[in-house]
Structure formats: C-alpha cells, structure tokens
Amino acid sequence: MELLDKDLVSVQEVRNLIKKAKEAQRVLAQMSQSQIDKIVKAIADAGFENAEKLARMANEETGFGKWQDKIVKNTFASKIVYNAIKDMKTVGILEDDEVNKIIEVAVPVGVVAGLIPSTNPTSTAIYKAMISIKSANAIVFSPHPNAKNCILETVKIISEAAKAAGCPDGAIACMTVPTMEGTDVLMKHNDIALILATGGSAMVKAAYSSGTPAIGVGPGNGPAFIERSANIPLAVKRILDSKTFDNGTICASEQSVVVEECIKEEVIKELKKQGAYFLTDEEAKKLEKFIMRANGTMNPQIVGKSVEAIANLASLSIPEGTRALVAAETRVGNTVPYSREKLAPILAFYTEKDWESACEKCIEILNNEGAGHTLIIHSENEKIIREFALRKPVSRMLINTPGALGGIGATTNLMPALTLGCGAIGGSSTSDNIGPFNLLNIRRVAYGVREVEELTGNEKPVSSIETFGSKTDKEELIDELVKRILQQLKN
Structure with missing residues (x-):
C-alpha cells in the first residue's frame, strides 16, 4: 500500500490548479463583456437554484447557524450580488473622457486565491467566484477544512454551470486536500496575483504577510448605539433580528448595545419583551468563561450556536423562547469577553450618561477590537448621526438598520458583498465592500494637453x-x- 504525505499532495495539487487556472484566465481575458456576463449569470442561477441544498450541507457539516438563514445568504450571494454587478462594464474600455483626454481600460489582475471561512462557506464561494469571473479573473479556492465538503460541492455546481456557459475549464477551482502548507503555497505562488482572504485573524494576517497583494477582513465588533430619539421597539427588533440571523455568524452583526441612561429601563424592557434574556451577574461570570479561549481567541464551541446550546454549555437555565443572551457590562479590554467579537447570539449591554459618553464608549470598544469594520446607530437626530460619522473609526456606519444585513448591503445600498474591507485602521488594504472593481487594475491612456x-x-x-x-x-x-x-x- 502506497503511503502519501498529505502536505505534499496538497502542495502539488495547488501547483496543478494554479497552472490550469492561469491558462484559463488567459482565455477569459480575451472574452467580450457579453461572454463574461453570460458566465456570471450562469453562476448566479446555479447558486440560486441550489441555495437550499448548499445551505443544508453547510449547516450539517459545520454545525454553525441555521440552514434556513443560510438559504437567505446563498440567495443574497447569487441573486442580489448578481443584480448589483450585472450591468457593470468590466471588460475593455471603461471610460473615454474626450474632455480630459484620458481613456481608462480594464485589466484583470490574473489568478485570485480565495480563502473561504467555515461561518459562511457556500455563500462566500458563490460570491467570490462571481466577482472574480465578472472581472475576467480565474480563482482557486482554499476551503476551511471544517467546511470542505459543502465548499467543494458549491464549486462543483457553479463551475459546471460556468463551463456550460462558455467558461474555460479550470477558471473556478478548489483544493480537495486543504492543509496549511498547501494554502501557504497558494498564497505565495508567483502566479497568484491577489488574495481574497475571508476567515480568522491568523489566516488574514498570513495573507498579508505572504508577499502577494491581498484584500483581507479584520474582526468585526460592532457596537449598536440606541440614542434617545430612536424608535426603541423598532431599534430592538432590528438588533435582535440581526444578532439572531444565522446565529450571529456574520461579522457585521451587533456585538454590544450602548444606551443613554435616560432610556435604559425602556430599552431593557423592550429587549426582554422581544426575547432577550438578561443574565444575572453570576450567570454572566459562568458564560464568559466559554466566550474566549485561554489564548484570547474566540471559542469555536459558541460560534454559530443557538442560545439553547450555549446555555447548556455554560450550565445555565434560560426561559423557553429566548432569542439572545445579554450581559450588563462596563469594562472594555482583551480580557473582557463580552466586549469582544462574539459570533453567537450573545450581547454586551452598556449604559452611558449621554450621547457624547456613548460615542466615546463606542470608540473604546472599536479601538480594542473591530476598528475599521462596522458601527450601528439608531437615531432620528441627524446632528448626532453626523457627529458619529465624523468621529468613528469604522468603514461602515449603519443607520436604523440591522447590522448583519446592512453591513453586507442587503438592507442598505452598500455594495452587496461578503468580504468587507476594514481600511488601514483595521489592517486592510481597502475600506470597500469588495466587488469586481477591486479585482481590476485600471490602465490609463493619457494624451498630452500642455x-x-x-x-x-x-x-x-x-x-x-x-x-x-x-x-x-x-x-x-x-x-x-x-x-x-x-x-x-x-x-
């Protein structure tokens, strides 16, 4: 019986996939806009038609979230993203400015390395494939090992649909033997032009340290501020809808609620009315031991889990129908679990004397973790909203909308995306919601005018x-x- 080293197999597979992807990309680069658009539509249609199947597979394999909500994610990644990009011109001459004598030409970057997380595996694969092909790039995926099967099935479905629409073989590919060594070779290979990194902080840092241009995503830790002028029942509804969507696995979801002292009791009453359970001090201390691991990273045992599963983990007794667990908090820091990112239906609750103090608390939370990502404010006071906009260290400030779905562009008019740039302050190369134009270089043809x-x-x-x-x-x-x-x- 022949024994094969898994790492060596992974590395060789990566090299083979990149070689084939490079050849396929050369073909894509010669295609017309209509040919590219036909392929993109085929990917979107295949993703939409298989949304439920892939959602169930992802939920079953990873144990994260709710398959019903993952259908929504897959639908978002296929149809909503498609509708946002379908009319974009991404091939050939993008603009011919006769006044300023400048012509802008779209230039694909080449072969993209796509790192796929276990929290949003199938939807992220559909989305990254579409924006890559739309910009005439090939893509090679590195799947999270805990979501390998559902990602491979997704890639199989969309690549077959793409090929039937004229896409060259190998333009959408995926590692079948994912290892750290194989992924490292993928990121550092000379024929990889760009890395799209969505995943844990360690993987994103590795992408930026690879020497290959990368677009990565820092951790989300968005506070939601409820200002006194807000429609409190509606604000609470939006927060709970967001935090419970797919059990909190979207990084733009709310992690803390910050309120003014004058409306504290009203907000608490409304949270309880809509299904939030406020932990006692003793219960909060029990649960916080399960939020973070000893090394300071999020405990995977709570990620994407239901409130019932989390309560059982911490030996808590909670009322039937509880939607989210809430802990009163005053502190912020790396050793304060409730002030950190929690990809689960768990919220911290802060009370501040006025909106100025609340503003500072939100900045403190973000600067501890989540700088550059997302903040949510519920308010009808435009002056305060603008003051927040001028001061907050985030790339997305969402007004009167659920954080999870607003951040990705589902309930807002932001670019629909499942990779959210965090800007320089968040260690990212861009603050954009990533779309096809982020995967293009622009060649500028400039005529002399003086x-x-x-x-x-x-x-x-x-x-x-x-x-x-x-x-x-x-x-x-x-x-x-x-x-x-x-x-x-x-x-």
Whole structure:
C-alpha cells in the first residue's frame, strides 16, 4: 500500500490548479463583456437554484447557524450580488473622457486565491467566484477544512454551470486536500496575483504577510448605539433580528448595545419583551468563561450556536423562547469577553450618561477590537448621526438598520458583498465592500494637453530643445527648467 504525505499532495495539487487556472484566465481575458456576463449569470442561477441544498450541507457539516438563514445568504450571494454587478462594464474600455483626454481600460489582475471561512462557506464561494469571473479573473479556492465538503460541492455546481456557459475549464477551482502548507503555497505562488482572504485573524494576517497583494477582513465588533430619539421597539427588533440571523455568524452583526441612561429601563424592557434574556451577574461570570479561549481567541464551541446550546454549555437555565443572551457590562479590554467579537447570539449591554459618553464608549470598544469594520446607530437626530460619522473609526456606519444585513448591503445600498474591507485602521488594504472593481487594475491612456513652456512660464514657445542653436543655450534652458520645477514643488 502506497503511503502519501498529505502536505505534499496538497502542495502539488495547488501547483496543478494554479497552472490550469492561469491558462484559463488567459482565455477569459480575451472574452467580450457579453461572454463574461453570460458566465456570471450562469453562476448566479446555479447558486440560486441550489441555495437550499448548499445551505443544508453547510449547516450539517459545520454545525454553525441555521440552514434556513443560510438559504437567505446563498440567495443574497447569487441573486442580489448578481443584480448589483450585472450591468457593470468590466471588460475593455471603461471610460473615454474626450474632455480630459484620458481613456481608462480594464485589466484583470490574473489568478485570485480565495480563502473561504467555515461561518459562511457556500455563500462566500458563490460570491467570490462571481466577482472574480465578472472581472475576467480565474480563482482557486482554499476551503476551511471544517467546511470542505459543502465548499467543494458549491464549486462543483457553479463551475459546471460556468463551463456550460462558455467558461474555460479550470477558471473556478478548489483544493480537495486543504492543509496549511498547501494554502501557504497558494498564497505565495508567483502566479497568484491577489488574495481574497475571508476567515480568522491568523489566516488574514498570513495573507498579508505572504508577499502577494491581498484584500483581507479584520474582526468585526460592532457596537449598536440606541440614542434617545430612536424608535426603541423598532431599534430592538432590528438588533435582535440581526444578532439572531444565522446565529450571529456574520461579522457585521451587533456585538454590544450602548444606551443613554435616560432610556435604559425602556430599552431593557423592550429587549426582554422581544426575547432577550438578561443574565444575572453570576450567570454572566459562568458564560464568559466559554466566550474566549485561554489564548484570547474566540471559542469555536459558541460560534454559530443557538442560545439553547450555549446555555447548556455554560450550565445555565434560560426561559423557553429566548432569542439572545445579554450581559450588563462596563469594562472594555482583551480580557473582557463580552466586549469582544462574539459570533453567537450573545450581547454586551452598556449604559452611558449621554450621547457624547456613548460615542466615546463606542470608540473604546472599536479601538480594542473591530476598528475599521462596522458601527450601528439608531437615531432620528441627524446632528448626532453626523457627529458619529465624523468621529468613528469604522468603514461602515449603519443607520436604523440591522447590522448583519446592512453591513453586507442587503438592507442598505452598500455594495452587496461578503468580504468587507476594514481600511488601514483595521489592517486592510481597502475600506470597500469588495466587488469586481477591486479585482481590476485600471490602465490609463493619457494624451498630452500642455507643453513644458506652460509649466515653466517661458513665454518663448518652442517645439523642441533643438530650436536652440548652441550647446550652451540647451544647457541653460535645462538648468532654468529644473530651477522652476523645483521652485514650484517647494511652493
């Protein structure tokens, strides 16, 4: 019996997939916009038609979330993303500015490495395949090992649909033997042009450290501020709808609720009315031991789990019908579990004396974890909303909407996406919701519109330096040009 080293098999597979993907991408790069769009539509249709099947597979394999909500995610990743990108021009000349004499040409980056998480496995694969093909790029996926089967099935379904629509074989591919070594080779390979990294902080950091250009996502830890002018019942509904959607696995979902002291009791009453259970101090101490691991990372035992499963884990007795667990908190820090990202139906509850103090608390929470990601505010006071907008260290500030679905562009008009950039403050290369244009380079063809004399103020027009008779004249002109340019730069 022949024994094979799993890491070696993974590495060789990656090399084979990249080689084939590079050949396929060359074909994609020669296709017309209509040919590309036909393939993208086929991917969207296949994702939509198999939304329930893939949702059930993801839920069964990972144990995360709710399969019913994963259907919504798959539908979002296929139909809603498709509708947002279908009319985008991503091939050939994008713009011909006759006034400014600049032509912009779309240039695909090449082969993309797509890292897929276990929290949103099938939806993220559909979405990344579509935006990659839309920009005439090939993509090779590295699936999370705990979601390998459902990701492989997703890639099989959408790649077959794409090929039937004219996509070259190998343009959408996936590792079948995912290992850390194989993924490392994928990210560092010379023929990988860009990494789309969605997953844990360690994997995202590895992507940025690979030497290959990368678009990664930092942790979400979005606080939701309820300001006194808000419609409190509606604000609470939105927060609970968001936090319980797929058991909190979307990183833009709310992690904390921050309220003003004057409305504290009203908000607590409404949270309880709508299914939130406020933990006692003793219960909160029991549960916090299960939120983070000893190394400071989120405990996978709570990720995407129901409130019942989490309560059983911590030996808590909770009322039937509880939708979310809430713990009163005042502290913020790496060793304060409730102030951290919790991809589960668990919320921290902070009370501040006024909106200015609440604003500072939100900044403190974000700067501890989640800077650059998302913040939610429920308010009818436009002045306060704008004050928050000017000061918060986030890329997405969502107003009067559920965080999870607002952040990804489902309940807002943000670019529909399942990879949310966190900007420089969050360690990301962009603050965008990632779409096809993030996977394109733009070649700019620029016509000359002024001569050197217009830059230097030289009133004597010349067609070229050769019009000056002697070598001395030429040297003097060059010296004068240099002096004038240096002076302009200083000014």
